[in-house]
Amino acid sequence: MGIFYLRSRGRWILIGVVLAVAIVTGNSVVWACGEGDCAEMKRRQQGILTGMPFMAHVSSRSFVDDAGRKMYLAKTPTRIVSLAPSVTEILFAIGAGDQLVGVTDFCDYPPEASTKPKLGYAHPNLESMMALQPDLVLAPQEFLKPDVILKLEQLKVPVFILSAATVENILGHIQTLGRMLDRSVQANAIAMSLRQDIAAVRVRTQTVSPVRVLYVLNSQPLITVGPGSFIDQLLRIAGGANVAAQSQLPYPRLSLEVVLQQDPEVLLFPVGKAEGIPDSEQQTWRQWQSMTAVRQGRLHQIPADLLNRPGPRIGQALTMLVNILHPELVAGPSPLP
Structure with missing residues (x-):
């Protein structure tokens, strides 16, 4: 729910339907039956015709999952x-x-x-x-x-x-x-409300310059989000330019050289409720003073359960991303101390 889970920072569906067939002409039904059977068939005709909503019910109770089953x-x-x-x-x-x-x-x-x-x-x-x-x-x-x-x-x-x-x-x-x-x-x-939220965010960010952003799922090895992931789409809707946009994978590994070349302006670290980024990991990133995000102190912790889950709270996730990426639009959370 994709959904992608990663051990990061040491944490961790044949129905057989038998149908009676009749030839319908105008408002009548012509049955193929013997003389002795026709009276009974005509008696049941109305019940069969009014049973057509059952077929609509079959259709409404049929589903196809994302594996095509x-x-x-x-x-x-x-x-x-x-x-x-x-x-x-x-x-x-x-x-x-x-x-x-x-x-x-x-x-x-x-x-x-x-x-x-x-x-x-x-x-x-x-x-x-x-x-x-x-x-x-x-x-x-x-x-x-x-x-x-x-x-x-x-x-x-x-x-x-x-x-x-x-x-x-x-x-x-x-x-x-x-x-x-x-x-x-x-x-x-809920779906309608979320669509409205998404549309509102698009309006707010359509005139701003995209902010280069790196979403750090894991630091060692460096794993982020790329095209084909819903998080990448959220970043773009919120006015971000994903530095992994050229990747062919939804959750690619990046080299530090590529990151330094792309020079992200914001680093995002999804963390658990009672957790934070270990000091050692922060120091690993802070040593790269040539990186705009580091030099300007724009390293942000964000709740992993809000951003990493493809669920009904994506509206809240978008609001948080806009706050961080474009504080000029709304007041956002403070960077890491």
């Missing part, structure tokens, strides 16, 4: 396992938190998520998961191991794969999960 849900899932913090946030946001029976070790927002049974992450405890009797598992494509998905399918547990590479993917996930869980009103409202 089709899933049909005969009823609304009530026992859901979420294997991505971003998905957990979406479910709570659309009012489906009570349907969650299991989450990952990293699911900590909203606070209620912390009360749900924890199942691990990349290698979830399948025995514990099956004990929860889930009728739907929502999983990230990039991080969950293929063998785990295969085992779940062998256990007849529906698995729906989600992968967010763009902001539009995120909004689509919110609306898809809303439809899947009969929460479309709430989901559509």
